[in-house]
Amino acid sequence: xxxxxxxxxxxxxxxxxxxKAFYSNALGWTFEDYxxxxxxxxxxxxxxxxxxxxxxxxxxxxxxxxxxxxxxxEALQDTLVKNGAKICREIFTFPGGRRxxxxxxxxxxxxxxxxx
Numbered sequence: 001x002x003x004x005x006x007x008x009x010x011x012x013x014x015x016x017x018x019x020k021a022f023y024s025n026a027l028g029w030t031f032e033d034y035x036x037x038x039x040x041x042x043x044x045x046x047x048x049x050x051x052x053x054x055x056x057x058x059x060x061x062x063x064x065x066x067x068x069x070x071x072x073x074e075a076l077q078d079t080l081v082k083n084g085a086k087i088c089r090e091i092f093t094f095p096g097g098r099r100x101x102x103x104x105x106x107x108x109x110x111x112x113x114x115x116x
Contacts, residue, residue: 009046009066011108012053018084018105019050026083027068056107065101066110073098073114080112 001007013019016039023029029041037052057063070076073091080102081087088109089101099113 007047009048011048011050011057011066011106012055013050013106013108014052014054015106016050016052022083022085022105026080026085050106056103056109058107058109059101060109063109067099068110068112070112070114071116073100073112073116076112077102 016033016037020031020039020041023041024031027043029043031042032040034040034049038049040047040049057066059065068076077087077091077100084105085102087100088103089111091098091100097113097115099111101109101111103109
């Protein structure tokens with residue numbers, strides 16, 4: 001680990017089972033529970049966790065935006081929606097790529113971008 005580098009991220013989730021099912025089915029993330037109110041995840045490269053809380057992370061309330069990458073933006077959008085995501089900002093372009101924003105089953109807002 002290097003000092004000063006982002007190492008871990010945590011998000012709230014009222015329903016830990018729903019969040020585990022969503023991210024494991026849609027994105028292949030793995031989980032490890034640490035008691036009834038916390039679950040850690042690994043996306044294959046990065047670690048984080050979800051803590052039990054009746055809150056959600058949203059840019060409208062000033063939260064940081066977690067942005068995932070996709071080789072095929074439309075295909076990943078379809079996969080996320082089929083697994084229960086709600087699109088809250090349709091695909092748009094910006095200098096260097098395209099992206100969309102979605103809400104997970106606990107209404108946490110994330111984005112997905114692609115340079116393709």
